[in-house]
Amino acid sequence: MAYTDALQSLKALLATIRDLKAANDVLSWDQQTYMPAGGINTRAEQMATVSRLIHERATSAELGALLDRLDGQLDSETDDGALVRIARRDFEHDTKLSADLVERLSRATALADAVWVQARLTSDWSLFAPHLRTIVELQREMAEQYGYTTHPFDALINVDEPGTTKAQIEQMYRELKVGTLPLMKAIRQQQDDDRTRPLHGQFDEARQEQFGMEVIKRFGFDWNRGRQDRAVHPFCTNFSMNDVRLTTRFDPTWLAPAMFGTMHEAGHGMYEQGVAQRFTRSPLAAGCSMGIHESQSRLWENLVGRSRPFWEFFYAPLQNLFPEQLQSVDLDTFYRAINSVQPSLIRVEADELTYNLHTLLRFEVELGLLEGTLKVEEVPALWNAKVAEYLGITPPNDTLGALQDVHWSAGLFAYFPTYTVGNVLAVQFFDAAVAASPAIPDEMRQGEFGTLHGWLNENIYQHGRKYDPNDLVQRATGRPMDTAPYISYLKTKYGALYKL
Structure with missing residues (x-):
């Protein structure tokens, strides 16, 4: 077969695989948003069937032969x-799993x-524990089938963060501890x-949603190609x-979670919307790693x-939506409120300075x-001990723990450190964007984000998976990932906020 014919056949086969993955993602999204609770057993079988069909095609002899030819x-x-x-990397990765x-x-x-949804609602770890035990066993089995030299974590983190090891993650956390713990202590x-009192009160959910939708529209999220649900x-x-x-x-008594959660998820969404249209239905039509993805959120x-x-x-538009709650709160007070440093039980509600302790835990x-040194039933006690330590x-309960x-519950092991990778890279990318276009902060003061969004689209979004993560970071910023700019950002920002 001529290589041009082989290339067209490869693209057609990969498009079919991509379509099946999208169909499974639709089933998963529906399960978490609109599916009635009684549908779960059938839905689990449906998703298992589609996953098997995807795996059969993604590991087929036909795909292997086409890759060999090309x-x-x-x-x-x-x-x-x-x-x-x-496609070769994915094929070699997928064929290792049965x-x-x-x-x-x-x-x-x-x-x-x-089950996790119900366990979280009732704060009943014993309800979720048998399912987690099964998933942990499956994760160990996955690590063995993938293969590793030093630690099973290395095999699992490579699923979402190619080329990363447990040792590198540990080094990142060591650098962040040295760089930020003295600042936390001083604060x-x-x-x-x-300082967070202005964020608490009665905040109408519909108005919260209205504000969030307008904000991310200005960011560049395309509502013709996206939607938001609960x-x-x-x-x-x-x-x-x-x-x-x-x-x-949404929390009707607390403004922050939905406001910043909407911005966070929109960062993911704009990354996906920005992938070049020519990559449609191909393996390139996705973010290149979860660390890069989290950098955008x-x-x-x-x-x-x-x-x-x-x-x-x-701030003025937000005050207009909530005049009773915010009209007497000046901008300086509100800015201090949204950047208050204080211990939080919930990761997604944590401030920038303490957030990485949540992912470390x-x-x-x-x-x-x-x-195997920690049993599933021991997790809550260890969790609580580490929250107390850090x-x-x-x-007070496992819902908040x-x-x-x-x-x-989604089988996403070795994922949490990618949030911290994202924190580090977010500063590195933002600094590079501002270096290229110094007017970006002034444009933000005018509610304009086109220059920033354009730089991110040109240097990150449009490329999808075309480049490996380390290569993309080097191309976009001119240097490998480095914790130093992130630590400097935290010291400068919070030093000023707390007059240190």
Whole structure:
């Protein structure tokens, strides 16, 4: 077969696989948003069946033969060359897993998600524990089938963060501890009054939603190619770059969760919407890693959404929506409120400075589960002990502790450190954008984000998976990932906020 014919056959087969994955994602999104509770057992079987069909095609002899024919035939810098390289990596990755394991994991996570929702609602760890035990066993099995040299975590993190190891993650956390713990200690010693009081009160949910939707429209989220719904735990998914689904949750007594959660998920959504249209229905039509993906959610949530320039424009419209609650609160007080540093039980509600302690805690719990040194029934006690050690507070129940995140029920192990990778890269990308266009902060003061969004689209979004994560970071910023700019950002911002 001529390589041109082989390339067309490869694209057709990969498009079918991509379509099946999108169909499974639709089933998953529906399960978490609109599916009636009674549908879970059938839905689990449906998703297991589709997962098996995907795996059969993704590991087929036909796909392997096409890749063999095309290896070395194309310039790796071209779109087609990148497609073959990524397809080869995915094929070698997928063929290591048995079809039986893929099907069992899909069924187990679909069932676990429904139970997790109920366990979280009732704060009943014993309800979720048997499902987590099954998922941990499946994660260990996955790690063994993938293969690893040093630690099973290495095999699992490579699913979402290619080329990353447990040792690198540990080094990142060590650097962040050295760089930020003295700052946290200095802030705690001030013992300020509760700065967050302006964020608490009665905030109409419809007006919260109205504000969030207008904000992310100005960011550049395309509502003609996206929508927003409600879920127990906010997430973003997509079925193509032209069909992106955001979810969020609202608290009528607290303004922050939905406001910043919407910005966060929109960061994910704009990344997916920005992938080049020519990559439609191909393996290139996605973010290149979860660390890069989280850099976008954290950039729009924190570097933009918690910045002073952003609120110089948006605070007056927010006051107009909530005059009774905010009219007497000046901008300086509100800015301090949204950037208050204080221990939080909930990761997604944590401030920028303490957030990484939440991901570190989860990283350490997962290591214990994977190594077998921690039993599932022991997780809440260890969780509470680590929250007390790192944050000085103790969860009063498991809903506010070990049951708060959806990730384990979804089979997302080795994921939490990518949030911290995202924090580090968010600053690196934002600094590079401002270096290229110094007017960006002033544009933000006018409610304009086109230059920033354009830089991100040109340097990150449009490329999808064409480049490996480390390569993309180097191309976009001129340097590898580095914790130093992130630490400097935190010291500068919070040093000024707390007059240190």
